[in-house]
Amino acid sequence: MKRRTGLILVGFLLWIVVYPIAIVILESFRDAEGWTVTPLIGFVREPSEWSALWNSVWISLASVVSAAVVGIPLAFVFEKLEFPGRRILGALVALPAVLPPLVGVIAFLFLYGESGFVARIITEVLDLDESPWRLRGAGAILLVHSYSMYVYFYLFTRAGLAKIDSSMTEAAQSLGSPGFSIFRRVTLPLLKPQLGAAALLAFMTSLGSFSAPYIFGGGFRVMTTRIVTSKLNGDMPAALIEATWLAAVALLGLVMFRRFSGSRSVAVMSKGMAARAATIRQPMARWGATTIGWLFAAFLLLPHITLVLVSFVPLNGWSTEILPSSYTIANYITLLHEPERLRPLWNSIWMAGVSTILVLTLSLWAAREIVQRKVRLRGTIESLLNVPWAVPGTVLAVALATMFSVSAPWVGRWVLVGTVVILPLAYFVRNIPVACGAVVAGLRQIDPSLSEAAASLGASKMRTLWRVTVPLIRPALLAGGALAFVTAAGDFVTSVVLYTFETRPVSIEILGALRAYDLGMAAAYGVVLMFVSAAAMVVGTRR
């Protein structure tokens, strides 16, 4: 009986996770006549394809490095030093996480773009003829990536540091080890799993990143924008082969990062306490740290503030002035009163909600299988759950669009393109690794004897699940659910391929507002999305 549910799960995951990608790969080797390698040869022989692929890889690696350089020291400062405002600043620093990709990019455009606030102010102060810089190309993409992705390193490192037993470092200290050596030989190895996870997350996110290269890329092409261009140009074979290559690179990255971080965390079995933060006693240093901390937080909050400011700008209300000259709440009134304007917001929320509930259900199921099963299927299920990592959003969207545009129920394909089902389904698949990762980890930490006790007292399986398991892993469920919800509600890459009039989400409406140069409206949508994400995060991190 148990065996069978495991097999069903494996079958389901193969169908929804592996099958669409397999279809993309196979289709890229087929044309009207049959099997062909023409697109493959076309790709291999095309230098610009290689340069786009290389751009994707190096910009992702560079994003990982720059995000780490910002995030890790920040985590140490907030975890190890005590200074005024530490708690509130520590929370503020995580705020880039509530800016969905497209919204973040737009905020950067308003702020640092050629006619953004900062450029305008500098032009005015220095009395220049034109903006001192252009927010374009690899540099701009890197800037946005490091801004939005250092949060991974920051949060993961802090979580890791909080778990490190101070007795370990103290032992090293009493053995005469100098400070840096302790860091290198003790702290860093203990942090390796967290750093590996953060690096993987950052790498995969930048590899699949579409909004930043789409808006700021200019002549700088990466694989994701390439795929969309090929599809737009009607060259579906090229789009498919490009998707295949990007998926291959992502898979390679997944394997390599996993190898680096090791499969299991370093076992730390002790009952010591995490080190307490050291209070900075010297007044000057104390004030210095506080000032720098607040300035940094202000810098991190600038995009949010910009967004809020622009959301009060009326249509056509900001062209050549440094700051917009007039402000109005008309955008919000329109947004709330016109049903057609409100609909995208509602769409995003219900589609993200449905996909989150689905993915949590799946994660509970998968977690039970993994935790209970002794060998064999466990590894298979865990690998399958991780596959969507290796699939950038653009590729996943193209894959689902291809798979679900054919009516062939006997091979598990239905026509779902153009229905309300396809977008929630896409969000669901994208969020499988995040939600399942959290829930599996949560379930691993609880003692199986508790549910066994419930069972021996005669509770049915469902009852045990609802009354014992779910309450015990509630924090993990909430955290996984919140992440899944936020990702789905702010999604742009998959939505832009799969939306319909009925299901168009907020991100598409933001793009539409930008198309009409309705900056205020675009920003107003962004602000609402920001608050929805923040609310989900608050729920998700409640312990």
Place this chain on the structure above:
Amino acid sequence: MSKKIALVAMVLVSVTAVSCGDGRTPLVIYSPHGRDLLQRAEEIFEAQNPSVDVRWLDMGSQDVFDRVRSERVNPQADVWYGGPSNLFARAAAESLLHAYRPVWADAVPERARGAGDFFFAVFETPLVIAFNSVALTRAEAPQDWDDVLRPEWNDKVVIRDPIASGTMRSIFGMIMQRSLRESGNTESGIAWLRRLDGQTREYPINPALLHQKLIRQEGLITLWGLPDILVESSKGRPLDYVLPTSGTPVIEDAIAVVRGTDNLAIAQRFVDWVGSVDAQLFAAREVFRLPSRTDLPEDSLPAWVLDVRSHLVVEEMDWLLLADSGAAWMNYWDRNIRGSGAPAD
């Protein structure tokens, strides 16, 4: 537990709430025409047809083509309103359109009628050289295509990202076509486009950003369709245009019913309305579209129409050639020319 059930129930209720409309029949239109035209068209058509709920999605004409193609098995759009007729010809060749001969079919010239009645042009869109009229006078602006390559415009040109834009594709197509006519090959056309790329400061991703960059003088000139420039300048924006002296493509801006629509009758009624005398006059007067109909009395047309018609030099376009080779040219451009051009010497 009960909370979760309540949540699920709430979601289900909301899904049903979303899927039920207000009882009117929805008519979905994919169009690159922009909010100005579409919003007014929606109001007027809905006023005349109270049982219809017009819903439009505004996107580039190449985007429309891509969406209609990906939704082939389950079409979401009923009408495709706007875009160069060569794009419609390709869509017709891929069996994406439903043949329909509108009631006004005989009022438009032969060139506006698509083969097999699959699409008909309702507007004519001359392509122009547009410029910021605060920074330049009409006399200072480039007068012809080749003038745009002159050194003084280096880094002053902004161009709408041509991949998603039928308008830009037509201009690029004209350059390639001229090259083929003059030398029998595409070499000089490619060289021209490379030099244009060298002059170009940026490729904004949508028309509104393009207009804003011109208005804010991030760039001074662009190549674009006439209607948008007139609409913007009627709103007081500092934009003006030049009709290129050597001739310019006039895009046959078409409309078609999407194959597989479940609202065939209403879709056809909408197409009939768009080409009606009232709708053509509305489009000319309010949103600066040049009507395709030749039977409109001259005194009912706004002055700008007569002005443009008297100065316009039409470039003969081989739209079939463009439909055939356009995608390959654009592909080549995107991969080998974009961002690689040397500035004018």
